[in-house]
Amino acid sequence: MNGVRAVVFDTDGVLLATAARHAAAWKETFDGCLPEWQPSHAGAPPRPFDPVREYRDLVDGRSRLDGVRAFLAARRIALPPGTPGDPPGCATVHAVAARKEEVFSAMLRTDGVRAFDDVRPALRELRRRTIRCAAVSASRHARSLLQAADLTGHFDALVDGRDAAALNLPGKPDPALFLEAAGRLGVPPAHTAVVEDALAGVEAGRRGRFRLVVGLDREADPHMTDTLRAHGADMVLPGLVGLPAVLEGEHT
Template identity: 40%
Template sequence: MLNFDAVIFDMDGVITKTATVHSLAWTKMFNEYLQSREKKYKEPFKEFTHVNDYLPYVDGRPRYQGVDRFLKSRNIDIPFGDANDAPDAETVCGLGNRKNEFFNKILEEDGVELYDSTIALVNELLAKGIKVGVATSSKNCDIILGKAGIQNLFQTQVDGVVSANLGLKGKPEPDIFTTAADNLEVAYDRAVIVEDAVSGVQAGAKGNFGLVIGIAREHNADELKDNGADIVVEDLSQLSIDEINKLIAAKKVTS
């Protein structure tokens, strides 16, 4: 007997190997901006890095929220602006839009790679009648899944565009996951969340889902576990449907 009815996957770093592309685009955009501030405002340049800046302030969050959080970490105060700002505008939204230009350029040149183990699990779930959804902060979800040719695998897609339209709060709030579960008509305690970002496992824990699986792509197993993941693996090839089912049963006994 199955203890769950659906699995909801994050996209970048879980389904697709695009987390690295995001990190590269953020790094290029922020370092160019910080260098421009050095020239314009005589501020000492301090490099934006993957470990010290991308992971704690940007990873897994909606684009403009990521810009805002990082700038605040450096005590940089600029206007928020709006989503229609040009990529050269010195606003939170302008910087976010500039990052997106860099991201799309890299994506166009390099294409989209998939985690084969994730796709294998998705297909096994569907074969057993378990519902599958994708929930991501990315506004590029349509483009990425379309380029990868896998949009047909997911019965619901809650992304950055949907979040903006519905006014959903970004991670670490659970809104995108609860909305995906609602769309699938599945109770939260009968749904599994799969995430690779700290903000994502925090969101899964806040939503009281049946199980939160963390994928430690960044050698951050302890951090994922400490922030809400019930189980942490390096890759989904380490888990079977039967093992997921047993983990949910064990969690119910101990909770």
């Protein structure tokens, strides 16, 4: 068999409807710190975090620390790195990452988590076709969220932010998380597909030389579709309904 034998799925925005919550948590985090980092000049407050464009371009798909670093670099804000023990705040990179973690965790306690409606049917069909599946996320919450959504039984492997920290794996757009997942599935990248909704994620799939990189644009936004392709997606789908059929064409 020379085609696709496995699929590695991103979690937030692909399997779970948590991307909007991540964007809101980043916005609350950054907007709360921006007045401290960039005091008002001539009465004009600092420009708020854009939960669409800046979320997509700077933090989506990245680890919390990498997301903080990317945003600070884009705004030309310099902060000391700090240490992993820093409490939530605005004074260091680690403190800002902890602040985002605190905000996001509070949102989850209030709102819970759900899987997209097309996830279970797609995963069941892939299992029927004997295609192995893994879930990947830069988030340390991914394993518990997938358990809460009752999805873990559909996957043969899971790599999350805790695994990345334990193994010292770099975050996306480095392909290390995807390569680790493919290794756990026992299928080389040349026979594995990646499904991602984040720009950093499709770029990671391309860098990892996976057989097929599928971008997911659940909003069916033509600009986002083009941008996903520009970052490395071989094709872009509006959801997972059509994924098994697409992979069937790559299966033999």
